[in-house]
Amino acid sequence: MDKPGLIIRSRRVVMPETVNPASVHIRDGIITALGEWDEVPEQTPLVDAGDAVVMPGLVDAHVHINEPGRTEWEGFTTATRGAAAGGVTTLVDMPLNSIPPTTTLDGFTAKLAAARGQCLIDIAFWGGVIPGNTHELKPLLNAGVRGFKCFLIHSGVDEFPHVTESNLLEAMPELAALGSVLLVHAEVPEPIENAALELEGNPQDYQTFLKSRPRASENEAVALMVRLCRETGARIHIVHHSSSDVLPLLRQARAEELPITVETCPHYLTFAAEEIPDGATYFKCCPPVRERENREKLWAALADGVIDMVVSDHSPCTPALKLTETGDFLQAWGGIAALQFSLPVMWTGSQARGFGLRELTRWMSEAPAKLAGLDKRKGRLALGYDADVVIWNPEREFKVAPENIHLRHKLTPYAGMNLRGVVEATYVRGTKVYGQGEFAANATGALLTE
Numbered sequence: 001m002d003k004p005g006l007i008i009r010s011r012r013v014v015m016p017e018t019v020n021p022a023s024v025h026i027r028d029g030i031i032t033a034l035g036e037w038d039e040v041p042e043q044t045p046l047v048d049a050g051d052a053v054v055m056p057g058l059v060d061a062h063v064h065i066n067e068p069g070r071t072e073w074e075g076f077t078t079a080t081r082g083a084a085a086g087g088v089t090t091l092v093d094m095p096l097n098s099i100p101p102t103t104t105l106d107g108f109t110a111k112l113a114a115a116r117g118q119c120l121i122d123i124a125f126w127g128g129v130i131p132g133n134t135h136e137l138k139p140l141l142n143a144g145v146r147g148f149k150c151f152l153i154h155s156g157v158d159e160f161p162h163v164t165e166s167n168l169l170e171a172m173p174e175l176a177a178l179g180s181v182l183l184v185h186a187e188v189p190e191p192i193e194n195a196a197l198e199l200e201g202n203p204q205d206y207q208t209f210l211k212s213r214p215r216a217s218e219n220e221a222v223a224l225m226v227r228l229c230r231e232t233g234a235r236i237h238i239v240h241h242s243s244s245d246v247l248p249l250l251r252q253a254r255a256e257e258l259p260i261t262v263e264t265c266p267h268y269l270t271f272a273a274e275e276i277p278d279g280a281t282y283f284k285c286c287p288p289v290r291e292r293e294n295r296e297k298l299w300a301a302l303a304d305g306v307i308d309m310v311v312s313d314h315s316p317c318t319p320a321l322k323l324t325e326t327g328d329f330l331q332a333w334g335g336i337a338a339l340q341f342s343l344p345v346m347w348t349g350s351q352a353r354g355f356g357l358r359e360l361t362r363w364m365s366e367a368p369a370k371l372a373g374l375d376k377r378k379g380r381l382a383l384g385y386d387a388d389v390v391i392w393n394p395e396r397e398f399k400v401a402p403e404n405i406h407l408r409h410k411l412t413p414y415a416g417m418n419l420r421g422v423v424e425a426t427y428v429r430g431t432k433v434y435g436q437g438e439f440a441a442n443a444t445g446a447l448l449t450e
């Protein structure tokens with residue numbers, strides 16, 4: 001066999017079943033062997049990571065890049081730099097908030113043109129299901145989207161309208177026939193509309209916002225999707241799950257072997273409604289961060305596999321849209337910006353609850369890669385896989401500071417927090433794209449459309 005072009009080794013390499021001393025042999029961007037720690041042929045370039053963790057790069061299957069059309073909110077260059085600095089080696093872009101949205105083949109073509117030449121890491125794309133675009137689904141899939149997202153409630157932007165049950169009854173059989181997956185923003189309007197009728201309280205008070213997005217909205221939405229999954233056979237994925245009330249139903253759906261997967265996000269696993277300061281609108285997202293008790297139930301559901309994965313739902317906007325001067329939770333844009341910090345946030349929370357590197361890799365690399373249909377090449381350190389690697393120090397701590405944020409905007413609810421886990425270097429297909437605060441000069445990330 002050809003000699004490897006590069007070897008990365010460490011005393012802690014996270015492989016599919018174990019965490020061991022090992023050497024990762026890489027040639028032409030692919031892992032060609034996982035050798036013993038000291039199995040290093042002479043004159044092979046060696047990155048000796050010492051005791052640092054060597055892990056598959058994170059696959060973040062829920063990112064809003066907003067380019068083209070709302071590039072002032074984020075963009076391919078800044079999003080992928082922030083991702084690389086955070087150990088993310090593949091991300092999947094959401095079909096909305098960019099203009100045009102990825103709901104037509106033309107929209108996808110515009111998105112690919114905007115992304116080309118800008119990405120430091122590999123990128124894949126979700127398409128969108130909106131009322132009346134069923135005929136676009138097959139062409140979008142053939143052009144390389146990994147699946148489709150829909151909303152059951154106003155999405156926040158008018159060019160991406162939400163679907164009703166009758167729209168779904170048209171789109172879902174088509175998705176089932178195509179063997180694709182439907183990602184669902186699971187909140188239905190009625191409980192939220194009812195809550196609005198009797199909503200009282202100061203709009204700067206987080207509790208007022210929390211009351212405006214009741215758990216019932218999520219609970220009913222998930223129940224609807226479980227039923228439609230059973231009826232149509234279409235594969236369903238619940239995005240950014242927050243309400244713990246509906247976990248028993250999801251557990252039951254799992255027992256029934258319905259094709260349903262579930263994600264949650266670092267913010268639902270970190271923050272608690274009781275602790276969010278008045279006017280701190282950078283904590284606003286939909287569905288909302290709920291109570292402490294809810295948070296711990298989400299962790300338990302991750303542990304027992306009812307929730308499959310953790311992805312960022314990085315959804316930034318301009319700081320002005322967060323209305324930090326008035327602190328009005330009801331009017332501010334909803335979305336949390338933190339793509340760069342998923343790994344240390346989750347590691348900090350995992351350690352506090354007794355979870356380890358294997359769980360982290362399963363939740364943040366393996367499961368999201370599988371969701372996006374990339375599990376033959378991404379999400380594992382295994383023979384024949386892309387050499388997407390993050391090297392990080394799990395003992396070191398740092399404080400989240402705006403000057404170290406590489407995303408377009410610096411407003412994040414994690415500012416000032418002490419987190420454990422410092423990313424030292426990130427490799428995408430064997431190329432170092434980030435190391436010690438510096439980025440590779442060339443944007444060699446691939447657009448994954450095959």
Ligand SMILES: [Zn+2]
Nearest residue numbers: 062094313315
């Ligand atoms: Zn989102």
